[in-house]
Amino acid sequence: MSTITLENVSKYYKNKRRSGAGNRYEVGVENINLTIGQGEFVFITGSSGAGKSTLLGLISGRLKPDRGRVLLDGVNTARILPWHRERIAPLFGNVAQEHTLIRKMTVEENLLLAARVGRRRFESEKEMKERLKKVLGLVGFSGMERRYPVEMSVGEYRCVELARALINSPPILVLDEITANLDDDSIWDIFHLLTEINRRGTTVIMATHASRYVNIMRRRVVTLVDGQILGDVQKGKYGDVI
Numbered sequence: 001m002s003t004i005t006l007e008n009v010s011k012y013y014k015n016k017r018r019s020g021a022g023n024r025y026e027v028g029v030e031n032i033n034l035t036i037g038q039g040e041f042v043f044i045t046g047s048s049g050a051g052k053s054t055l056l057g058l059i060s061g062r063l064k065p066d067r068g069r070v071l072l073d074g075v076n077t078a079r080i081l082p083w084h085r086e087r088i089a090p091l092f093g094n095v096a097q098e099h100t101l102i103r104k105m106t107v108e109e110n111l112l113l114a115a116r117v118g119r120r121r122f123e124s125e126k127e128m129k130e131r132l133k134k135v136l137g138l139v140g141f142s143g144m145e146r147r148y149p150v151e152m153s154v155g156e157y158r159c160v161e162l163a164r165a166l167i168n169s170p171p172i173l174v175l176d177e178i179t180a181n182l183d184d185d186s187i188w189d190i191f192h193l194l195t196e197i198n199r200r201g202t203t204v205i206m207a208t209h210a211s212r213y214v215n216i217m218r219r220r221v222v223t224l225v226d227g228q229i230l231g232d233v234q235k236g237k238y239g240d241v242i
């Protein structure tokens with residue numbers, strides 16, 4: 001079980017566009033206080049540049065806060081010694097905004113690579129392949145092990161990335177804009193899939209612009225504006241601010 005807590009967390013970037021006496025730093029997020037319990041389904045919303053990707057990076061440990069603390073089950077992740085960081089990585093299954101399957105590898109090769117470098121210990125190659133079959137079945141991709149990324153639609157590609165994120169059975173999924181550029185049917189398929197994964201106990205944290213779907217799903221909605229949380233509403237709607 002993993003509870004994520006952010007206490008007064010800020011993240012700044014060096015401002016590359018600075019000219020003359022402008023700001024030296026760009027705000028990624030500022031003074032974020034947020035707790036997400038195991039098994040929650042949370043949408044992170046906000047306009048472009050509001051800080052969604054930064055927040056997801058801080059949650060999954062990809063980014064380090066400049067101020068404040070990120071706690072996992074009460075343990076400050078900054079205090080975890082480098083050689084113990086590998087304990088954090090298996091907690092998160094990530095799907096990034098960019099497409100990240102390896103083009104020259106089949107679906108099976110992509111997923112097995114993630115299983116081998118992931119820190120979940122499979123007892124045997126057989127167990128790993130059984131897990132591969134299971135996650136491909138879950139995303140509706142049974143029997144497609146030999147396909148290459150170029151042979152897939154964007155929606156199928158996203159499902160395979162989800163399967164890859166799930167192969168090591170992480171308790172938390174962190175998803176950044178994974179339904180961008182998908183047609184309605186594919187978006188629905190992914191939301192149904194995520195609902196099912198969440199029903200089985202996995203925390204789902206998802207940055208999205210898909211307002212229509214957020215409004216239908218009625219889950220917790222965290223709204224960011226200029227790097228700050230302006231809304232955090234259970235069974236919320238897109239753009240709810242409190």
Ligand SMILES: Nc1ncnc2c1ncn2[C@@H]1O[C@H](COP(=O)(O)OP(=O)(O)OP(=O)(O)O)[C@@H](O)[C@H]1O
Nearest residue numbers: 013014026027028047048049050051052053054055
């Ligand atoms: N690597 C970086 N270097 C400099 N500034 C950055 C960097 N990454 C993000 N920023 C800035 O931090 C702010 C928040 O960016 P972030 O990508 O987290 O927003 P976002 O809500 O995910 O946006 P989008 O919906 O466009 O993906 C923006 O002003 C952005 O320009």
